[in-house]
Amino acid sequence: MDFRFNFFIDENENNEPDTQNKMDLQMCSPKRKQESAEESKKTAATVADSSPKVGTSKHQDETQSKQKLCVKAAKEHEIPEDLNKVLEDKVMETVSDLYYVKMSVVETMCLDGADEEGIVAKSVASHSDLIPGVYEGGMKIWECTFDLIAYLSEAEIQFTNKTVLDLGCGAGLLGIVALRGKAEKVHFQDYNSTVIDKITLPNVVANCMNDSSRTSSGGNKKTTKPPLKRLKKAECLPDALTKCRFFSGEWSEVSQLLLSSNEPFSKYDIIVTSETIYNPEYYGALHDTLARLLDKNGRVYLASKVYYFGVGGGTYLFEKFIEERNVFRATIVKTIDKGLHRYIIEMAFKDSN
Numbered sequence: 001m002d003f004r005f006n007f008f009i010d011e012n013e014n015n016e017p018d019t020q021n022k023m024d025l026q027m028c029s030p031k032r033k034q035e036s037a038e039e040s041k042k043t044a045a046t047v048a049d050s051s052p053k054v055g056t057s058k059h060q061d062e063t064q065s066k067q068k069l070c071v072k073a074a075k076e077h078e079i080p081e082d083l084n085k086v087l088e089d090k091v092m093e094t095v096s097d098l099y100y101v102k103m104s105v106v107e108t109m110c111l112d113g114a115d116e117e118g119i120v121a122k123s124v125a126s127h128s129d130l131i132p133g134v135y136e137g138g139m140k141i142w143e144c145t146f147d148l149i150a151y152l153s154e155a156e157i158q159f160t161n162k163t164v165l166d167l168g169c170g171a172g173l174l175g176i177v178a179l180r181g182k183a184e185k186v187h188f189q190d191y192n193s194t195v196i197d198k199i200t201l202p203n204v205v206a207n208c209m210n211d212s213s214r215t216s217s218g219g220n221k222k223t224t225k226p227p228l229k230r231l232k233k234a235e236c237l238p239d240a241l242t243k244c245r246f247f248s249g250e251w252s253e254v255s256q257l258l259l260s261s262n263e264p265f266s267k268y269d270i271i272v273t274s275e276t277i278y279n280p281e282y283y284g285a286l287h288d289t290l291a292r293l294l295d296k297n298g299r300v301y302l303a304s305k306v307y308y309f310g311v312g313g314g315t316y317l318f319e320k321f322i323e324e325r326n327v328f329r330a331t332i333v334k335t336i337d338k339g340l341h342r343y344i345i346e347m348a349f350k351d352s353n
Contacts, residue, residue: 074249074257077196079241086205096149099206100171103139106198117194138170138195144303144342145173145274151334151344152177159183162269165293167276172200174272176207185243193248201246208240251289259292267295277318278308291327300347305340315343
């Protein structure tokens with residue numbers, strides 16, 4: 001697939017992506033400086049590099065120190081009864097036959113008071129895509145998401161009757177792919193509740209409601225109004241959405257909520273996650289979450305850049321971390337060498353089949 005997106009810069013009135021100031025990465029904390037001119041030219045010819053930038057401040061060191069102590073409580077988000085209301089005032093876009101809300105419209109609505117967490121206003125005020133412990137990048141779609149979508153299709157990963165977790169879901173496109181692949185259950189997790197309510201849930205609803213009217217976009221972006229058809233209770237809606245649960249909060253807190261819940265919980269056959277290893281400080285929490293929630297014979301599919309400038313994380317450092325923990329085996333199953341190198345990693349327990 002060949003995508004030209006940059007969700008980091010607001011689109012112009014002609015819906016053409018702005019190709020200036022392309023930066024690196026997604027979901028949780030600081031990120032990267034600009035690529036070299038040569039890398040930028042390569043990336044512009046393929047996928048617009050979408051990586052969050054982190055604002056600088058006099059108290060950055062103090063903020064990063066406090067970040068280590070910050071744990072955002074977990075919360076499960078109920079699916080509203082009136083699903084048409086979920087899509088009210090939303091503008092939808094499509095890519096590779098997937099619907100998702102137009103981010104710039106959501107951001108504008110959040111600035112007008114539709115954001116209880118205030119993450120958009122704080123992001124704008126700090127000129128930052130990520131604010132540690134406050135906003136973790138879920139309102140952007142980063143390029144490795146599309147790398148992983150492509151790999152799941154190419155490798156013919158089977159979701160039928162599987163339980164799936166989209167970890168650090170943001171727009172939830174990976175989980176939607178699993179849902180369309182006839183997964184038995186799909187759970188979505190993002191750090192911020194605003195992301196779940198304003199982006200993830202609407203995206204899942206839109207894809208369920210448009211199941212019978214999808215048209216392939218061939219990798220090209222299209223802008224549409226939300227579906228106007230009001231579904232009856234007997235249609236595809238219950239069958240699809242009753243498979244889904246939505247969670248916000250820090251990884252370890254969400255793990256605890258799931259494992260201590262009175263509701264039946266089955267560990268996940270497949271966990272998909274994109275651009276969640278940019279910051280080495282989060283490796284412990286991520287590793288432990290995967291170890292606690294993955295089924296003994298399950299698989300993790302993780303998409304990442306080789307290196308995240310300004311933070312220091314990346315594929316090789318994470319592989320080393322995994323090797324030292326000696327719980328998982330990790331294998332690079334795909335390399336994307338356009339622009340800054342990116343990888344797909346498959347993980348499984350060392351004693352699994």
